[in-house]
Amino acid sequence: xxxxxxxxxxxxxxILEGDPEIAEITxxxxxxxxxxxxxxxxxxxxxxxxxxxxRFPGRKLLLTFVNxxxxxxxxxxxxxxxxxxxxxxxxxxxxxxxTPVAIIIAQTLVSFPIVTGxxxxxxxxxxxxxxxxxxxxxxxxxxxxWILMKEARLALLAAVIAGFGRVIAEVGAAMMVxxxxxxxxxxxxxTIVMEVSKGNFEVALALSxxxxxxxxxxxxxxxxxxxxxxxx
Amino acid sequence: MKKKLLSMMLxxxxxxxxACSGAGTDSKEKAEKKVEKRTDLILATTTxxxxxxxxxxxxxxxxxxxxxxxxxxxxxxxxxxxxGTRGEADVLLVHAPEAEQKIVDSGDAxxxxxxxxxxxIIVGPSADPAGIKGVPAKEAFTKLMExxxxxxxxxxxxxxxxxxxxxxxxxxxxxxxxENYISTGQGMGSTLQVAAEKKGYTLTDRATYLAQxxxxxxxxxxxxxxxxxxxxxxxxxxxxxxxxxINKEGAKDFVHFMKDNETKKTISEFGKDKxxxxxxxxxxx
Numbered sequence: 001x002x003x004x005x006x007x008x009x010x011x012x013x014x015i016l017e018g019d020p021e022i023a024e025i026t027x028x029x030x031x032x033x034x035x036x037x038x039x040x041x042x043x044x045x046x047x048x049x050x051x052x053x054x055r056f057p058g059r060k061l062l063l064t065f066v067n068x069x070x071x072x073x074x075x076x077x078x079x080x081x082x083x084x085x086x087x088x089x090x091x092x093x094x095x096x097x098x099t100p101v102a103i104i105i106a107q108t109l110v111s112f113p114i115v116t117g118x119x120x121x122x123x124x125x126x127x128x129x130x131x132x133x134x135x136x137x138x139x140x141x142x143x144x145x146w147i148l149m150k151e152a153r154l155a156l157l158a159a160v161i162a163g164f165g166r167v168i169a170e171v172g173a174a175m176m177v178x179x180x181x182x183x184x185x186x187x188x189x190x191t192i193v194m195e196v197s198k199g200n201f202e203v204a205l206a207l208s209x210x211x212x213x214x215x216x217x218x219x220x221x222x223x224x225x226x227x228x229x230x231x232x
Numbered sequence: 233m234k235k236k237l238l239s240m241m242l243x244x245x246x247x248x249x250x251a252c253s254g255a256g257t258d259s260k261e262k263a264e265k266k267v268e269k270r271t272d273l274i275l276a277t278t279t280x281x282x283x284x285x286x287x288x289x290x291x292x293x294x295x296x297x298x299x300x301x302x303x304x305x306x307x308x309x310x311x312x313x314x315x316g317t318r319g320e321a322d323v324l325l326v327h328a329p330e331a332e333q334k335i336v337d338s339g340d341a342x343x344x345x346x347x348x349x350x351x352x353i354i355v356g357p358s359a360d361p362a363g364i365k366g367v368p369a370k371e372a373f374t375k376l377m378e379x380x381x382x383x384x385x386x387x388x389x390x391x392x393x394x395x396x397x398x399x400x401x402x403x404x405x406x407x408x409x410x411e412n413y414i415s416t417g418q419g420m421g422s423t424l425q426v427a428a429e430k431k432g433y434t435l436t437d438r439a440t441y442l443a444q445x446x447x448x449x450x451x452x453x454x455x456x457x458x459x460x461x462x463x464x465x466x467x468x469x470x471x472x473x474x475x476x477x478i479n480k481e482g483a484k485d486f487v488h489f490m491k492d493n494e495t496k497k498t499i500s501e502f503g504k505d506k507x508x509x510x511x512x513x514x515x516x517x
Contacts, residue, residue, distance in 0.1 A: 086320055087477045095477075097320075098274065098303045179305045182288070197421035198283050199444035 007205025036107035048119025069113025078173030122155030276321035310389030319475025382432030387415030
């Protein structure tokens, strides 16, 4: 129990003192995770809408893959990406391995299917009669899409929140493709793993509090956005 | 209301985008590029050099002197050597002489030099239920085999793991037959934690043990100071003629740096202020 309190104390100390290394790691974590979830959202939402609304051959198979992807273990994603990015691998010339970009790729790979899959499910759940009605009222395609997106807004944001949860919690792939390099690819989760293996439980705990605080703040914002309209 | 919501979302997105592009790497990278173009140098090394904190001191020194950005990948020696044979690293700092010799023989590594040494120690619960305190390593391993006290092994093909297997083998013992033989598959730090938790014995490098001692509780050195327990670190370049994309100059400079007198001084002083004793020692010549 003492350790928990010490950890919390240390976390507050670290934040108040503005430890430059911690600040840098925290900023990098935000930067990497936000970029990954942004890409997943920009790509995953339209893909999900397409999978949810339209009917085309191979759609079920595609959905199956997306749904498998939702459970893609980050270490598996990490391993594949590592092999692709190796100097001797197909993308070796880009020398992306052990860079923040590699972590963003890994995190996007594991969060994209979540955003896509949940968006697809949300749009499939929309009442078909309603869609017909909107069409009947003479809405253009874009107007229809806009109305439907507003209709599915709760579920859409839930998809983003779930994707973000995956991204911020991810450690296995970030360790593998990032290499936990000081000042370059060290993010909060990988630092926690390293500090634990060094036996610095206090520091690890402090970092875990910082990570939780960030996750809380961002999820809070997203949830606030999600729930806002209810009162309108 | 809707417009307000929309604008809020927009602001949020914009905030994310600016946070992503502005705050971080971009500006830093640009600044760095203006000063000088730094090429990356991938150093594959063992967890012990990182977990003990030695690299946190050496790498900045190297970067100050030479125009490279060192990317330290701290893994087990087995994986570090594998990265060398695949040409995924430029320079290696490892501690498994026998396995190193193999990749030198195969031509994957060149320019190999002794850097420093420390020693392995056998550690265990202070109560010492297996009764090996003060016993030489060879005998200690026989005793551990006979007792049913847990022995915690790295099990990750690291230098320490290789050493442990060598010690069993030299005693003509087969650890697979030992009762309570626990293989963690993790780094030295985590393995020490498991050993302390399970009240088991383990083989560790002295540096990691000293760095972790305070979080291990009633856990002490049992056997030490044996010639067979020497832990030797070598530095070597990955052969640029055998592998593409190797940072040849950087690797050469790093090997040179590790042999430098100033570096040697740093190594021999390292740990004295924090642990009251040095963690790594230099060779006389």
